[in-house]
Amino acid sequence: MTSSPHTQTTRTGARPTTARDWIPDQPGAWMMALSPALAGMIVGGPNLTTLWLLVAWTLCYCVQFTASRWLTSRFARRYLPPAATYAAALVVVGLPFLIMHPTVLWWAPLYAVLAALSFAAAWLRRERTLWGNAVAVVAACSMAMVVASFGSRAASAAHPALVNGGPPAAVTFLLVQFGSVLFVKTMIRERGKRAYLLASWGWHAALLAVAAVLWAVLGFGRPFVMPLILCVWLLARAVALPLIARRRRLKPIVAGVVEIVSSLLAFAAVVMTF
Structure with a gap:
């Protein structure tokens, strides 16, 4: 009996390229x-x-x-x-x-x-x-x-790489995004592991403390209001969602949507601050 093209494709493991292979999903x-x-x-x-x-x-x-x-x-x-x-x-x-x-x-x-x-x-x-x-x-x-x-x-910068808010913007995104990595792991791949949960909570608590200190040192001025609000949000979601996930299973899309909001807030904080 002759194998169908579909059967041959399955056996060889050679699947055709699809739209999902072209675009990060x-x-x-x-x-x-x-x-x-x-x-x-x-x-x-x-x-x-x-x-x-x-x-x-x-x-x-x-x-x-x-x-x-x-x-x-x-x-x-x-x-x-x-x-x-x-x-x-x-x-x-x-x-x-x-x-x-x-x-x-x-x-x-x-x-x-x-x-x-x-x-x-x-x-x-x-x-x-x-x-x-x-x-x-x-x-x-x-x-x-x-x-x-x-x-x-x-x-007009002494060194183009240090123009205006470039370095502080990069550092802000780096701190926020690595915290996002820790948070997402507590929700999906490392769900239920205490070490990751404590690392995520500690990271975000430290971010909030730094933002609060900068806000106070700069005289409670407007420039650091958005980073402070951002850090409050980041810590709140890092603490609340894993605790909720202990009682009821949350789909991965929940963490994904939350992190889209976090990215938008980080973007707004950087643009408004620097």
Whole structure:
């Protein structure tokens, strides 16, 4: 009896490429990856160069997502077309930017290390570990400084990489997003593990304490009101939702929606403060 094409496909393990293989399917991940770069564009002074860089970074994210799946699957054919297409698009968009703005190479060593670590995590299938998540967080949050360094306000800065709110924006996003990593683990992969729960609570309590001190030291001024409100929200959700999840099972989408709200609040805090 002759096997059907469907049976042959199942036996060989070669599945066709689908739309889900092309587009990262987690809105929360999109927010975490792109919001620091968008904030950097705003605090550094938006212009066509920063918009161009934002497009290039979006393609970088798509390359990382698809190439990581290709590596994790040990080079499954279905993941190669998206990875190759996004890589080609990145060359088309990024190479002219590099030629016109060679100073972007100042950031090359950092991102070369981060890319190597990210793809190593994918190959080892360790992307969901704390160190794998930390690599993604550092890469995304550093883009606040990278994009700001090409903003319209960079010309008046002593060093473009330190323009205006670029560094504090990057640090703020980094602290918030790593806290998000801890929180999500308490809700999904590490649900019920006390060590992660205490780490998440301790991290967010420390963030709130720092925000409160800065607000007090600066004379209870308006600039740090939004970071303070943000940190209150972050600690509240880090404490409340895992406790609720002990009594009733919450779907992963709940944590995802909450983190979209957290990312929006972090974005607003950065833009309004720096």
